[in-house]
Amino acid sequence: xxxxxxxxxxxxxxxxxxxxxxxxxxxxxxxxxxxxxxxxxxxxxxxxxxxxxxxxxxxxxxxxxxxxxxxxxxxxxxxxxxxxxxxxxxxxxxxxxxxxxxxxxxxxxxxxxxxxxxxxxxxxxxxxxxxxxxxxxxxxxxxxxxxxxxxxxxxxxxxxxxxxxxxxxxxxxxxxxxxxxxxxxxxxxxxxxxxxxxxxxxxxxxxxxxxxxxxxxxxxxxxxxxxxxxxxxxxxxxxxxxxxxxxxxxxxxxxxxxxxxxxxxxxxxxxxxxxxxxxxxxxxxxxxxxxxxxxxxxxxxxxxxxxxxxxxxxxxxxxxxxxxxxxxxxxxxxxxxxxxxxxxxxxxxxxxxxxxxxxxxxxxxxxxxxxxxxxxxxxxxxxxxxxxxxxxxxxxxxxxxxxxxxxxxxxxxxxxxxxxxxxxxxxxxxxxxxxxxxxxxxxxxxxxxxxxxxxxxxxxxxxxxxxxxxxxxxxxxxxxxxxxxxxxxxxxxxxxxxxxxxxxxxxxxxxxxxxxxxxx
Amino acid sequence: xxxxxxxxxxxxxxxxxxxxxxxxxxxxxxxxxxxxxxxxxxxxxxxxxxxxxxxxxxxxxxxxxxxxxxxxxxxxxxxxxxxxxxxxxxxxxxxxxxxxxxxxxxxxxxxxxxxxxxxxxxxxxxxxxxxxxxxxxxxxxxxxxxxxxxxxxxxxxxxxxxxxxxxxxxxxxxxxxxxxxxxxxxxxxxxxxxxxxxxxxxxxxxxxxxxxxxxxxxxxxxxxxxxxxxxxxxxxxxxxxxxxxxxxxxxxxxxxxxxxxxxxxxxxxxxxxxxxxxxxxxxxxxxxxxxxxxxxxxxx
Numbered sequence: 001x002x003x004x005x006x007x008x009x010x011x012x013x014x015x016x017x018x019x020x021x022x023x024x025x026x027x028x029x030x031x032x033x034x035x036x037x038x039x040x041x042x043x044x045x046x047x048x049x050x051x052x053x054x055x056x057x058x059x060x061x062x063x064x065x066x067x068x069x070x071x072x073x074x075x076x077x078x079x080x081x082x083x084x085x086x087x088x089x090x091x092x093x094x095x096x097x098x099x100x101x102x103x104x105x106x107x108x109x110x111x112x113x114x115x116x117x118x119x120x121x122x123x124x125x126x127x128x129x130x131x132x133x134x135x136x137x138x139x140x141x142x143x144x145x146x147x148x149x150x151x152x153x154x155x156x157x158x159x160x161x162x163x164x165x166x167x168x169x170x171x172x173x174x175x176x177x178x179x180x181x182x183x184x185x186x187x188x189x190x191x192x193x194x195x196x197x198x199x200x201x202x203x204x205x206x207x208x209x210x211x212x213x214x215x216x217x218x219x220x221x222x223x224x225x226x227x228x229x230x231x232x233x234x235x236x237x238x239x240x241x242x243x244x245x246x247x248x249x250x251x252x253x254x255x256x257x258x259x260x261x262x263x264x265x266x267x268x269x270x271x272x273x274x275x276x277x278x279x280x281x282x283x284x285x286x287x288x289x290x291x292x293x294x295x296x297x298x299x300x301x302x303x304x305x306x307x308x309x310x311x312x313x314x315x316x317x318x319x320x321x322x323x324x325x326x327x328x329x330x331x332x333x334x335x336x337x338x339x340x341x342x343x344x345x346x347x348x349x350x351x352x353x354x355x356x357x358x359x360x361x362x363x364x365x366x367x368x369x370x371x372x373x374x375x376x377x378x379x380x381x382x383x384x385x386x387x388x389x390x391x392x393x394x395x396x397x398x399x400x401x402x403x404x405x406x407x408x409x410x411x412x413x414x415x416x417x418x419x420x421x422x423x424x425x426x427x428x429x430x431x432x433x434x435x436x437x438x439x440x441x442x443x444x445x446x447x448x449x450x451x452x453x454x455x456x457x458x459x460x461x462x463x464x465x466x467x468x469x470x471x472x473x474x475x476x477x478x479x480x481x482x483x484x485x486x487x488x489x490x491x492x493x494x495x496x497x498x499x500x501x502x503x504x505x506x507x508x509x510x511x512x513x514x515x516x517x518x519x520x
Numbered sequence: 521x522x523x524x525x526x527x528x529x530x531x532x533x534x535x536x537x538x539x540x541x542x543x544x545x546x547x548x549x550x551x552x553x554x555x556x557x558x559x560x561x562x563x564x565x566x567x568x569x570x571x572x573x574x575x576x577x578x579x580x581x582x583x584x585x586x587x588x589x590x591x592x593x594x595x596x597x598x599x600x601x602x603x604x605x606x607x608x609x610x611x612x613x614x615x616x617x618x619x620x621x622x623x624x625x626x627x628x629x630x631x632x633x634x635x636x637x638x639x640x641x642x643x644x645x646x647x648x649x650x651x652x653x654x655x656x657x658x659x660x661x662x663x664x665x666x667x668x669x670x671x672x673x674x675x676x677x678x679x680x681x682x683x684x685x686x687x688x689x690x691x692x693x694x695x696x697x698x699x700x701x702x703x704x705x706x707x708x709x710x711x712x713x714x715x716x717x718x719x720x721x722x723x724x725x726x727x728x729x730x731x732x733x734x735x736x737x738x739x740x741x742x743x744x745x746x747x748x749x750x751x752x753x754x755x756x757x758x759x760x761x762x763x764x765x766x767x768x769x770x771x772x773x774x775x776x777x778x779x780x781x782x783x784x785x786x787x788x789x790x791x792x793x794x795x796x797x798x799x800x801x802x803x804x805x806x807x808x809x810x811x812x813x814x815x816x817x818x819x820x
Contacts, residue, residue, distance in 0.1 A: 076710030091705040093698050104698055105709040107691040115691050156709075 004031040004195055005052075005164060010061035012047055021047040022058070023219040029164070034186060034196045036210035036227070038203075040239055040295070040461075043216040045199045046088075049166050053085040054078045065164075084157025085166040088173075090149050092141045098152050099124040099137040102159050127158050132188060134181075147178030154185070165189065166197045171205055172297055175273055183209045201239070201295060203232040203501050217241050232503055233494075240463065240497040255287045259321060259424050259455035260307070266315035267302055267479075276302045278479040279316065284424060289446065289456040291470025291487070293463060295500050299479040301343070304428045304459050308340045309333040320423070334363065337423025341413055341430055343459075345406070349413040352402035356393070357384035359401045360416050387415040392441065407438030414445055424455040431465060443469060463493050463500075475499040482506060528664050530780055536669050537783075538776025539676045540565065540747075543731035544754035545761065545768040546683045547724030552758055553687065554713075554720035555700035559615035560600050561728055562751025563622030568593040568732025570626040573742045574633070577642040582737060590729035596622070597725025601718045619751075627744065640742040648672060648737050672734045679727065683765040696720060753804055760807050771807075778803040 007027040013020050022044045029035045037045050050056040052063065054072040063070050065081055072078050078085070092101050099120040108123065110116040124137040133155060135148045144152070150170060157165055167186075171179045186196055186209060200206060206213060207227060215223040215238040223238045261283040268275035277299050284290045294300050305311035306318070309330035318326045320336055334340075342348040350359050357380050361368055368383070370376045384397040391411045395404045401412055410430065418425065427446060431439035446469055449456050460466055466473050467487060475483045475496060482505040485491060498504045544561045551558035571592040576585020600618045604611045631637050648670035687693040696716045698706050703713040731750070736742050753775055760774070761767030782799040785791060 074710055075708060079710065087708065091702065091708040093701045093705050095701060096694070096698070100694060101705070104694060104705070105711050107694065109691065114685075114689050115694055 002031055003028055004066065005029040006064040007048065007052065008062050008064070010048060010051060010058045010063075012044075012051060012056060012058050020219050022051070025061070025216070025219070026221050027214055028224070029195060029197060030212070031195055032190060032193060033211040034190055034198060034209055036206040036213045037197055037199045037216065038201055038206055038213060038235065038239060039216035040201060042218075043239075044219040045216055046168055048216070049085065049168060049197065049199060052078070053083060053166060055085075079157075079160045079162070082161060082163035083166070084160060084162030084164070086150065086153040086157060086168065086170060088169040090153055092149060092152060094142045095140065097121075097138050097140055098135055098144070098155070101141060101152055102127075102137075102156050106160070124155065124159060127155050131155075131158060131185065131192075133185070145178075146173050147175070147181065150174065150178075150182065151185075158189075162194075164195045164197070166199070168199045169201075170198060171200065171202060179205070201501065203235050203503065206235060207232060215239055232501075233498065236497045236501055236503065237494050239501075240493050255453055256285045258283045258285050260284045260457070261319045262307075262316065263319070264316035265303075265306060265313050265318060267306070267311070268314050275479050277306065277313070280476075280479075280481055281316075282474055282481065282484065284455040284457050286453045286455050287450055288472065289450050289458055289470045291466035291473040292457065292459045292476060293461060293466050293473065293496065293500065294476035296461060298500075299476045300428075300459050300461065302479070303476065304343060304426070307426050307457060308342065309338070337421070339417040339422040339425040341410075341417050341425070341427045343428040343432065345409055345413060346402075350401050350409055353400055355398050356388070356395055356401050356404070356412055357381065357397040359412055360384045360387055363416060364420070387419060391415040391445075407434045407441075410434060410438065410442065414442065418445060418449060422449070422454055424457065425449050426457045426459070428459040429461065430458070431460075431462070463496050466496070467491065467493070477502045477505065480505075480507070482508075528661065530784055531777070532665050532668070533783070534773060534776035534780040535665060536673055536776075537779050538772040539673050539734050540731040540750045541754050541757050541775050542676050542769060542772035543679065543727040543734070544724075544751055545757040545772055546679055546765060547727030547731075548754055548758050549683065549687075549761075549763060549765065549768060550696065550720035550723040551717070552720075552763060553697050553700045554717040555703065556604075556611050556717060556720070557615075557755070558721070558724055559612060559755070560597070560618035560751075561724065561754050562747055562749070563615075563619035564593050564597055564600075564725055564728035565732045565735070565747040565751050566619075566622040566626055566745070567596050568729035569736045569746050570629070570732070570742055572729070572733035573640070573642065573645070573736035573740075574629075576737060577645055582646055582648065585737065586730075586733050589733050590726055593729030593732065594722055594725040597721050597728070600725075601721035604721075605714050605718055623745065626742075630742070630744070637744065639744070642740050642742075645737075645740040647740070670734075670738060672730070672737070675730070676734075677769075679730075680765045680769050687765065692716075692719070749801075753800065756804050756807060760811055774807070775800060775803065 005028065007025065010022050010025040010027070011020070012022040025044065025048055027048060037049070039045050047056060051058045052072065054074045054077050057073065063072060065083070070081060072081065072083070075085070093104070096104070099117070102124045103120045108116040108119040110119070121137045128135060128137060133151045135144065135151050141149060141152065154165070170182060174182060186198070190196060198210065210227045213225045213227055213230065213235065214221060215235065217239060222241070263281050264279040265277055265281070266275050266279055267277040280299070280303065282290065292300065292303065302311065306313055309328055309332070312327045316326070317324060325333060325336065346352055351362065361380055361383070365375070368376050368380050381397055387393070388395070388397065391414060393411045393415065394408050401409055404412070430442050430446065434442070446456060446458065458466065458470055470487050473485055473487050473491070473496065474481050477499065483499045544565055548558045548561050568589050572585045572589025575588040576582050579585060596618065600614055603609050604614045627637050630640060634640055650668055650670045651674055653667060687696065695706065695711060696719065699713040699716040706713045728751070732747065735746050757768055757771040757775060761769070761771035778800040782796045785796045786793060
C-alpha cells in the first residue's frame with residue numbers, strides 16, 4: 001500500500017507551559033488502513049492530530065498529503081483537503097436536528113437566500129444510508145443517545161467529503177454495544193476506500209480494529225508496528241517505557257494505625273450503565289503512603305473528590321478513626337485533620353489573583369484575627385515569611401500567586417496544607433507538569449509527612465511517582481480497584497501498566513470485593 | 521361612558537406605544553440568540569431618538585432624519601461591538617458604558633448646538649404620515665384598533681416578520697443560533713462565532729435607532745432621557761416573549777397596554793399618580809416572577 005499521509009519532524013512547544021508536546025515526531029499513514037495512534041496521557045497524540053486538522057500550528061516540520069506538501073492552518077483547509085476530525089468531546093448544537101448540525105456552515109439554499117431544510121434532510125439521509133448509520137436526520141440532538149451523537153460527528157465529516165478521518169478517543173464515552181457498532185462502521189468506511197486514524201489507549205480495541213500502530217511516548221514516536229505482529233503486552237511495554245525511579249530512603253517506622261477507611265464506596269448516577277466508582281475499599285494508615293494510579297477516566301478524579309469531601313457517594317461508607325464521615329463536607333473533614341493538595345492547582349488549590357500570604361492563610365485565617373474582626377497583618381506577614389523560607393518559595397508575601405511559576409505555586413499550596421498537625425493528607429497529581437527540582441522537593445515533603453506519622457494518600461497517573469514513593473499501590477480501572485500490591489523492587493512499570501490498561505484484573509470474578517490495602 | 525368607548529382607544533393607543541418595546545426587543549433578541557445579553561439597548565434607543573430628530577429638523581426631511589439617525593445608532597453599536605468582541609471586553613461593562621455615553625453625548629450635543637439641556641422643540645417638523653385605508657375603517661373594533669397609526673408602527677410589524685424569516689429560514693439565522701448555543705461547534709467547522717455576534721449587535725443598533733426615531737419623530741421634539749427605561753423593559757420583553765419574534769410582539773403589547781393604561785388612568789381614576797406611573801414597572805416585576813415560576817415548573 002502507498003503512503004497517503006506523512007508528517008515529518010513535527011515539533012510543537014506550548015508557550016504557556018513550555019512543554020514540548022511533540023518533539024520531532026514522525027508519522028505515516030497508508031491509504032485504506034485503520035491506523036491506531038496509541039500512547040499514555042500526555043504522550044502528544046492529540047496535539048499531533050490537532051496539527052494535522054489545523055487547530056494547532058506546528059513550530060516546525062512538514063505535512064505531505066497525497067504526495068504534496070500542504071499547509072493546514074484551520075479546519076476548513078483540512079476539510080478542503082479531505083481530512084476530517086471527530087473530537088473526543090462532541091461539538092453539537094443540541095436544539096438543532098441531525099441534518100441541521102451536519103450542514104452547518106455549508107447549508108443548502110433555496111432561491112439563493114433561504115435555508116433549504118428539505119434538501120438538508122435529504123442529502124444527509126443519503127450519507128446515513130450509504131454508510132449504514134442508525135440515526136434519523138430530522139431528530140433533534142437532545143433526543144439522541146451518546147453513540148448516535150458520535151455518528152452525527154462522523155456524518156458531519158463524511159458530508160464534507162472527508163477521505164481521511166481522525167477519531168480522537170472515540171470509544172471513551174460509548175457502551176460496549178456502541179463500540180462494536182462503531183468498529184463495524186469504521187471497517188465499512190475503509191471498505192469504501194476511506195482511511196482512518198484512531199487515537200486510543202485501549203489495547204483490546206487496538207487489536208480489534210487497527211491494521212497498523214504508531215506508539216508515542218513523551219512527545220516522540222517510539223515504534224511503528226503491524227498490528228498482527230505484536231501482542232497487547234508488547235504494546236503496553238512500548239507505551240509505558242523504561243522506569244525512572246528516584247531512590248529515596250523509605251525506612252519503616254513500623255506504626256500502622258488505620259486512619260481513613262473506605263468501604264465499598266460507589267458513585268452511580270441514575271440511568272448510567274457503569275458506576276464512576278465501583279465498590280472501592282481500602283484503608284490508609286499512619287506512616288504509610290497509599291499510592292493510587294490509573295489511566296484518566298477510570299475513577300481517579302472521582303476518588304479524589306470523594307476523599308476531599310467534594311462529592312457525595314451513592315453507596316458505601318467512609319470512616320475516619322472509626323467515626324463515620326461518609327458525605328461529610330470538606331469543611332468538616334478539614335476540621336477533622338484532612339489536608340488536601342488537589343490536581344487543579346490554579347482553580348481548586350489556590351486563588352490566582354490574590355497574594356501569596358492570603359493563599360497561605362486561606363484555611364486558617366480565623367487564627368489571624370485581631371479583636372474587632374480585622375486581620376493582624378504583622379502576624380500574617382511573619383507567619384507567611386516563615387513558610388516561604390521553610391518551603392524555599394521563590395516569591396514574596398505580597399506577590400499575586402498567579403505570577404509565580406508552577407512549582408512555586410505548588411509549594412505555596414503544600415505549605416498551607418502541610419503546616420500544623422494533620423491526620424491524613426491527600427495528594428493528587430502533586431508533580432504534574434513540574435520540573436525535576438520542584439518534583440524532588442515535593443517528594444521529600446511527602447515522605448516527611450509519612451515520617452511524621454501522617455497517613456498519606458497519593459493519587460497519581462505517573463507510575464514512576466507511585467513506585468518512588470508509595471508503600472502500597474492500588475490500580476483503578478473502570479471505577480474499580482483491580483489490584484492492590486506492596487511496592488517492592490520487583491514491582492515494575494510494565495506490571496502496573498498491564499493493570500492500568502485492563503489486561504489484568506485480580507478481582508474480576510470476585511463479586512464481593514473486600515480487599516484491604518493494609519493487609520498486604 | 522361605557523367600557524367599549526374606554527377600552528378601544530386604550531388598546532388603539534397600546535398598539536402605538538408598544539412599538540419601541542417591540543423594535544428594541546427584536547434587536548436584543550438577535551444578540552441574545554448569539555449568546556450575549558445586550559444591556560446597551562437603552563442607550564442605543566436614546567442615540568436613535570436624539571439623532572433622528574435633529575437630522576430630520578436640519579434636513580427638513582423625515583426620511584433623511586430617520587436614515588441618518590439609524591446610521592448613527594448603528595455606528596455607536598459598532599463601537600460597542602468592536603470593543604466587546606475584538607478587544608474582548610466584558611459585554612456587561614461595555615453595555616453599561618454605551619448607556620452612559622448615550623446620556624452624556626446627547627446632553628453635550630444638545631447644549632452645544634441648541635444652548636439647552638432641556639426639551640428641544642421642532643415646530644415646523646412634518647408629522648409622521650399615518651396609514652389610512654378608508655375602506656377598512658368600517659370594520660368595527662379591529663379596524664379602530666389596528667388602523668390609523670403612523671407608518672413606523674406598521675414597519676415594526678414588518679420587522680417582526682423579517683426577523684422570524686431571518687432567524688428560522690436562513691443560513692445566517694442558523695449560524696446565529698448556533699453561536700449562542702455552542703460556539704465550539706461553530707469553531708470546529710471553521711465558522712467564526714464573533715462574526716455572528718457582531719451581526720447581532722449591528723442589527724440591534726438598527727432596530728434601536730428605529731425605536732428611538734419612533735419616540736421623537738412622532739412627538740416632533742426631543743425630551744432628555746426620552747428612552748426612560750424602555751431598553752431595560754425590552755430585555756424583559758425578550759424573555760417574556762420566549763425569545764421568539766412573535767412572542768416578543770405579544771409581550772411588547774402587554775407592556776404597551778400597561779403604559780397606555782397608566783397614561784389613561786391618570787385622567788380617570790382616583791389612584792395616586794406615583795402608583796400609576798409605576799404601573800409598567802410593576803408589570804415587569806410580575807411578569808418576571810410569573811416567567812420564573814413557569815420555567816421552574818418546566819424544569820421539574
